[in-house]
Amino acid sequence: MVLGFLFSILTNAIGLYTPKVMEKAIDLLEAKATDEMISEQVYLLILIALVSGIFKFAMRQTTIVVSRKIEFEFLNNYLKHLQTLPVSFFHKNKTGNLMALATNDLSAVRNLLGPGIMYSTNTLTTFFVALYFMFGISWKLTLLAMIPFPLMSLVTALLIKKSHEKTEEKQAQFSKINSKAQENISGIRVIKAYVQEASEIQQFDDLSFGYLKKNMSLTVISGVMNTALSFLTGLGFCLILFFGGKGVLSGEITLGSFVAFNTYLLMLVWPMIALGWVTSIFQQSYTSLGRIRKVLETTVKEQKVTSEIDVSNLGEIEFRNVCFSYDENKTVLKNINLKIPAGSSLGIVGKIGSGKSTFVNLIPRLYEVENGEILLDGKNLNSYSLNDLREIIGYVPQETFLFSESIEENISFGTPDANTEKILEAAEIAQLKTNIEEFPKKFQTLLGERGITLSGGQKQRTAIARAIIKNPKILILDDSLSAVDTHTEDEILKGLKKIMKSRTTLIVAHRISTVQNCDKIIVFKDGKITEEGSHEKLLEIGGTYAEFYQKQLLQEEIIGTE
Numbered sequence: 001m002v003l004g005f006l007f008s009i010l011t012n013a014i015g016l017y018t019p020k021v022m023e024k025a026i027d028l029l030e031a032k033a034t035d036e037m038i039s040e041q042v043y044l045l046i047l048i049a050l051v052s053g054i055f056k057f058a059m060r061q062t063t064i065v066v067s068r069k070i071e072f073e074f075l076n077n078y079l080k081h082l083q084t085l086p087v088s089f090f091h092k093n094k095t096g097n098l099m100a101l102a103t104n105d106l107s108a109v110r111n112l113l114g115p116g117i118m119y120s121t122n123t124l125t126t127f128f129v130a131l132y133f134m135f136g137i138s139w140k141l142t143l144l145a146m147i148p149f150p151l152m153s154l155v156t157a158l159l160i161k162k163s164h165e166k167t168e169e170k171q172a173q174f175s176k177i178n179s180k181a182q183e184n185i186s187g188i189r190v191i192k193a194y195v196q197e198a199s200e201i202q203q204f205d206d207l208s209f210g211y212l213k214k215n216m217s218l219t220v221i222s223g224v225m226n227t228a229l230s231f232l233t234g235l236g237f238c239l240i241l242f243f244g245g246k247g248v249l250s251g252e253i254t255l256g257s258f259v260a261f262n263t264y265l266l267m268l269v270w271p272m273i274a275l276g277w278v279t280s281i282f283q284q285s286y287t288s289l290g291r292i293r294k295v296l297e298t299t300v301k302e303q304k305v306t307s308e309i310d311v312s313n314l315g316e317i318e319f320r321n322v323c324f325s326y327d328e329n330k331t332v333l334k335n336i337n338l339k340i341p342a343g344s345s346l347g348i349v350g351k352i353g354s355g356k357s358t359f360v361n362l363i364p365r366l367y368e369v370e371n372g373e374i375l376l377d378g379k380n381l382n383s384y385s386l387n388d389l390r391e392i393i394g395y396v397p398q399e400t401f402l403f404s405e406s407i408e409e410n411i412s413f414g415t416p417d418a419n420t421e422k423i424l425e426a427a428e429i430a431q432l433k434t435n436i437e438e439f440p441k442k443f444q445t446l447l448g449e450r451g452i453t454l455s456g457g458q459k460q461r462t463a464i465a466r467a468i469i470k471n472p473k474i475l476i477l478d479d480s481l482s483a484v485d486t487h488t489e490d491e492i493l494k495g496l497k498k499i500m501k502s503r504t505t506l507i508v509a510h511r512i513s514t515v516q517n518c519d520k521i522i523v524f525k526d527g528k529i530t531e532e533g534s535h536e537k538l539l540e541i542g543g544t545y546a547e548f549y550q551k552q553l554l555q556e557e558i559i560g561t562e
Contacts, residue, residue, distance in 0.1 A: 001062070001063065001066055001113075001117070003058075003062045004059055004062035004063030004066065004117070004118065004121075005063075005117075005121055007055050007056075007058045007059035007062060007063075008059045008063070008118060008121040008122055008125060009121065009125050010055045011052055011055040011056045011059050011122075012121075012122055012125040012126050012129060013125060013129050014048055014051050014052045014055065015048065015049075015052040016126065016129045016130055016133065016264070016267065017048055018045060018048055018049075018263075019133065019259075019260040019261075019263035019264050019267075020133065020260060021041050021044050021045050021048065022041075022045075022256070022259060022260055022263060023137075023254075023256040023257055023259065023260035024041060024256065025038060025041040025042075025256070026254075026255055026256035026259055026260075027254050027255070027256035027257075028041065030254070030255060030256070059118065060118070063114055063117060063118045064114045064115070064118065066113075066114075067110050067111075067113040067114030067115075067117075068110070068114070070110070070113050071106060071107075071109070071110040071113075074106060074109065074110075075102060075106060077296075078101070078102055078106070078292065078295070078296070079102070081295070081296055082098065082295070084300055085298060085300065086300060086366070086367070086368070087361075087366045087367065088326070088367060089298060091326075093295075094175075094179040094182075095179070095182050096175065096176075096177075096178035096179025096180065096181065096182040096183065097175040097178065097179055098295070099178050099182065100171075100174055100175040100178040100179075101175075101288075101291060101292050101295060103178075104171065104174050104178075104288075105171060105288035105289075105291050105292055106288070106292065108171075108281075108284045108285050108287075108288035108289075109285050109288050109289050109292065111281050111284070111285060112281055112282060112285030112286075112289075115281065116278055116281040116282060116285060119278050119281075120278050122271070123271040123278065124271075126267055126268065126270075126271045127268060127271050130264045130265075130267050130268055133260075133264055134261055134264050134265070137253065137257045137260060137261045137264075138244075138247070138252075138253055138257070138261065140243075141240055141243065141244050141247070141253075141261055144236075144239045144240060144243055145236045145239065145240055145265055145268075146236075147235075147236065147239065148232035148233065148235050148236045149232075151232050152228075152229055152232050152233075155225060155228045155229065155232075156225065156229075156279060159221050159224065159225050159279075160279055160283060162221055163218065163221050163222070163225075163279070163280060163283045164283045164286070164287060166214065166217050166218040166221060167218060167283050167284045167287040168287050169214050169217075170211070170214040170215055170218055171284075171287055171288060171291060173207070173210050173211045173214050174211060176207055176210075177204070177207045177208060177211055180203065180204055180207055181204070184200055184204065218280075222280050225279070225280075230269070233268070233269045236265060237262075237265060240261065240262060240265060241262075244258050244261060244262070245258075304383075305383065305384065305385045306383045308384070308388070309376075309377075309384055309385075309388050309389065309392060315342050315343075315376065315377065315392070315473040315474045315503065315504040316339070316340065316341055316342040316375075316376070316377050316378070316504070317339075317340040317363065317374065317375070317376055317474070317504060318338070318339045318340070318374070318375040318378075319336045319337060319338045319339075319372070319374055320337060320372050320373050320374070320375065321335055321336075321337060321371065321372035321373075322335070322336040322337075322362070322369055322371070322372035322373070322374060323335060323336075323370060323371040323372055324358060324362065324367065324369060324370055324371075325370070331527060332355050332358045332527050333355050333358055333359060333362075333527045334526075334527040334528050335372075335528070336359065336372070336528075336529060337529075338522065338529060338532075340504060340506070340520075341504075341519075342377070342504055343501065343502065343503065343504060344504060344505075344519040344520065345500050345504075345505040345506075345507065345517075345518040345519045345520070346504075346505070346506045346507070346518060346519070346520050346521070346522065347507050347509065347514070347515025347516070347518035347520070347521035347522070348360070348506060348507065348508045348509070348515070348521075348522055348524065349508075349509060349510070349512070349515060349521065349522075349523055349524070349545065349548060350523055350524030350525060350544075351524075351525065354524040354525055354526060354527065355524050355526075355527040355528075356478075356479075356508045356524050357398055357478050357479070357508060359524065360476050360478055360506055360508055361478075362374060363381075363393065363474065363476060363506070364389065364390050364393045364395055364476070365381060365382075365386060365389060365390075368382075369381075369382075376389070391470075392472055392473040392474060393472050393473070393474045393475075393476060394414075394466075394467030394468060394470045394471075394472030394474070394475045394476065395467060395476045395478075396460075396463045396464050396466075396467045396476065396477045396478060396480040397463075397478050397480075398478045398479045398480070398508075400456075400459040400460050400462075400463045400480070401463075402447055402454070402459055402462060402463070403447070404446070404447060405446065405447065406441075406443065406444050406445060406446050406447070407436055407439075407442075407443045407444075407445050407447065407454075407462060408420075408423055408443040408444060410447065410462055410466060411423050411426060411427060411443075411462060411465045411466050411469060412466075412469060413466055414466060414467075414469070414470045415469050415470055418469050420443075422469055423443065423465075423469065424443075425469075426465040426466075426468040426469035427443075427461075427465045428495070429464075429465070429468055429492070429495035429496065429498075429499065430461040430462070430464040430465040430468060430492060430495070431461055431488050431491045431492045431495065432458065432461040432462060432464075432465055435458055435461075436458075457485070457488065460480050460481065460482070461488075461492070463480060464477065464480055464492065468496075468499065472503060473503055473504065474503060474504045474505075474506070475496075475499075475500070475503055475504070475505045475506070476505075476506045476508075477505070477506070477507045477508065477509075478508045479508050479509060479510060481493075481509065481511070481514055482509075482510065482511075486511075486513060489511070489513065489514060490513075493514070493517070497517070505518075511552065512535075512545075512548055512549045512552050513552075515535075516535040517535070518535075519534070520532060520533065520534065521533065521534065521535060521538055521545065523538070523543070523544050523545050525544060530543070530544060531543050531544060531545055
């Protein structure tokens with residue numbers, strides 16, 4: 001950046017010597033100089049253009065190139081920072097908005113670092129060097145030429161604040177457009193299924209038209225600024241033409257000096273116009289940088305790691321007086337006390353919204369416990385490194401997410417170094433292998449976005465295989481068998497039974513058949529554990545669990561008679 005700054009000064013300083021050569025050439029012509037004397041001035045002009053051009057190339061190769069490199073690093077750091085933020089952050093911020101920051105807003109910041117700084121330097125250098133030469137020609141004419149400049153500064157100052165406001169509105173509207181486009185593409189199947197194409201097109205059209213209007217408002221401000229600056233510069237020309245022309249006629253200055261002075265004044269026109277453009281760049285960049293900084297300044301509380309995970313332990317988990325809420329209005333988990341012995345299996349059932357998923361999400365610390373504590377092998381979860389903790393957990397979330405890669409790469413996502421044998425073994429346990437081998441490219445089959453190539457059940461089984469291949473100490477299945485039939489579920493559970501012996505397993509389910517063979521089953525109701533025990537014990541109690549069981553038996557009988 002320093003080199004670019006120096007090259008910019010040299011480019012303009014050398015280029016601004018051109019009118020001085022022209023001044024001498026015109027005066028020589030008036031004095032009827034020889035061809036050789038005129039040729040010297042021509043060669044000097046060519047040399048100035050050549051040297052100035054070399055420095056201009058060097059200026060762009062430093063300033064513009066480094067702005068691109070900074071943009072590259074900024075984008076990488078931005079994505080890296082997003083990876084460190086908790087899941088709760090992404091619940092409050094739309095994907096489209098975060099994407100807009102990484103594209104439109106970051107591009108605006110780059111414009112400040114590249115063209116913004118470069119043209120600012122050009123403007124200032126041209127202004128001061130030209131003034132220096134103009135004072136050398138005639139201080140009276142220079143003062144006359146400066147009359148419009150205070151008005152230029154006033155116009156710029158008045159319009160800057162308005163430009164900042166309109167820029168914020170424009171960037172915010174662009175984020176809305178980005179979010180809408182992202183939602184439309186992700187939810188295209190739902191849109192088509194409900195025949196809402198026309199409605200979505202209209203909504204997007206309204207957002208785009210809003211963006212157009214905000215852009216036009218900003219353009220009007222920019223246009224007023226440029227027009228006002230050009231008019232005031234033109235006013236300076238009129239003053240110089242009138243009074244300077246009189247000076248030439250009276251012999252106060254030479255014709256060459258008058259031409260040179262007007263050339264310098266002409267050279268000041270672009271800097272004055274560029275001043276408005278650069279001001280606009282600074283305003284947009286300042287606004288965009290502020291939006292990006294809000295994300296970058298969102299930090300996770302620094303963690304003190306005081307314990308190391310003992311991989312030889314099977315993973316005893318204990319909840320002590322745990323309470324949790326997503327916001328201040330509603331507590332999701334209320335005073336949870338539970339011990340899950342190492343190597344045991346825990347079934348978790350309950351109505352929708354009772355707190356089951358929140359309960360298991362606290363173990364890999366996708367959300368942080370607010371009140372109470374969770375212990376792993378007798379030590380607080382917060383005392384372990386977050387990465388080490390998640391390394392020993394195999395987690396299958398309620399909403400299955402697959403990447404636009406091959407099935408093999410999706411299964412080995414958490415263990416990139418897994419060999420083919422391990423992948424096939426995990427797929428076999430998840431009852432996926434037979435299905436996938438029917439595909440033409442088998443495990444090398446590329447999946448569409450979010451795994452659109454596979455059925456709902458195949459997606460869930462792929463996610464289960466992804467968790468199994470990690471060989472985790474703790475296995476969490478959050479309603480991950482809901483999309484498979486009961487026969488496939490039985491086969492998966494048989495395969496899981498073999499590996500569940502050597503690890504702590506938590507299974508969230510709505511079907512009783514999924515959890516009935518677990519060592520212990522708990523029932524959630526309104527964020528509390530209302531029942532706990534084995535399948536047989538809970539049936540004897542005759543509570544909520546028994547009610548679920550009876551209803552599901554009745555449903556199976558009805559389906560069987562049909």
